[in-house]
Amino acid sequence: DAKTTQPPSMDCAEGRAANLPCNHSTISGNEYVYWYRQIHSQGPQYIIHGLKNNETNEMASLIITEDRKSSTLILPHATLRDTAVYYCIAKGYGGATNKLIFGTGTLLAVQP
């Protein structure tokens, strides 16, 4: 699976949009971009995933660049409960290695 790079930390004001970037310049054509988050000591929580089209669900939006070398997770109206470590993971579909590999994510601190 391709390596991903994220900033170690970010701040965001409550009620504002949080934009979390991720670089995955070596991503291959069959690898999806997954986003998970982990609120302190809780199990990681699935947020969203995409291949090449932008995706939106009730939690967030995922914007993937046309060359697929980077993506941005957008939390449209951040709340204090969104404070967590956010992980961007590139993972292929199917095959023998289907596990999620967590790198060093971004600690998002939402400020009141």
Add this chain to the structure above:
Amino acid sequence: AAGVIQSPRHLIKEKRETATLKCYPIPRHDTVYWYQQGPGQDPQFLISFYEKMQSDKGSIPDRFSAQQFSDYHSELNMSSLELGDSALYFCASSRRQGGLDGYTFGSGTRLTVV
């Protein structure tokens, strides 16, 4: 909706003892993954099972073993516990190995070795 159930939530063991952690996946999920997360670290993949067979193996110590049973629940057995085994242990499940569905994680078992 049913989630991934892990038991126990907390466990305290002494060095050299054994521990068994249990994981009950979401109904109809056929794949289980185990992760270890030490203090201040990111989750590290240990092992996974698909349809009761080991499907992948990560940095799991030889002192640890795991299996998936006919009802798809999984157990992680840890022997000769060391202080360094103190960590959060997460189990995740998914439907169809490597499928596009998001992986669902349990709330974890916090193991403390004293």
